[in-house]
Amino acid sequence: MRLRFRSIFISDVHLGTPDCQAAYLLDFLQTTRCDTLYLVGDIIDIEAMAQRSRWPKAHRDVVSELFAIAARGTRVIYIPGNHDAPLRSLCGRRISDIEVHLNAVHTGADGRRYLVSHGDEFDPERIGRSWLEWVGEYGHRGLCLINRAVAGLRRLARLPYLPLSIIAKTRLAGAMAYIDAYERRVASACERAGFDGHICGHIHFGNLRRIGEVLYLNDGDWVEHCTALVETDAGAMQLLHWSEERAALAHSDGERFVPAHAAPLSMAPLSRNATLPPPRMGTFG
DSSP states (O other): OOEEEEEEEEOOOOBTSTTOOHHHHHHHHHHEEEEEEEEOSOSBOHHHHTTSOOOOHHHHHHHHHHHHHHHTTOEEEEOOOSTTGGGGGGTTSEETTEEEOSOEEEEOTTSOEEEEOOSGGGSGGGOSOOTHHHHOHHHHHHHHHHHHHHHHHHHHTTOOOOOHHHHHHTTOHHHHHHHHHHHHHHHHHHHHHTOSEEEEOSSSOOEEEEETTEEEEEOOOSSSSOEEEEEOTTSOEEEEEESSSEEEEEEEOSSOEEOOOSGGGSSSOOOOOTTSOOOOTTOOO
């Protein structure tokens, strides 16, 4: 079963690092179709690969699938982030069929105008960091290491993926304070610029949130949370989680607004959404 959307937004894949959940992303890309696919930064972690290169088959397969999607006629727009910043020198050009832009303006099916950017420009003093300032870079690395270990053990036990780091982040007052302040900075700039909403990534915390008169939409990441932002043909926006479990975490259609529910913030697995297809056996691991 394939799912069709008008637009899809993904970011923070960090191909080339051991924490990248490439198998889940590949399954998502192969299961969905869209008119426009936005790659909202940090797709390839050039920064990390300069220190230690890691490029397994699953990572190559994701890149091949992205080029295949573009070759099939989907418009693919790559907006480099801070971890793939060298690609910003290619803005205004193409990599095969993939367009490279510093940012983009997306007009939804309902006429709403969204500014799309990676989001690192909203870091305090543009220091290129996110909530790591509060928990420490090494703390984050340790959390990712634990996340990988727990994910491996759960796969062996045939249990669904558990987004461990989102549990940790929501229990750290400093991290949540940073995330809230970041979201408000993005929304404030969006309102001043006259857009209806801003779509970004960067902080590895997917969310749909109305702040003042604008929508803040963060598509999350494929390192810890395995989330994507999708737009339906009617212009509704949904934040999807994609692993062994399928779940719609948040929804906005201009009239109804349903923010992210409590399920992913607990130790319980994400509940399966009956409207999303079941995983294909043997895809992950």
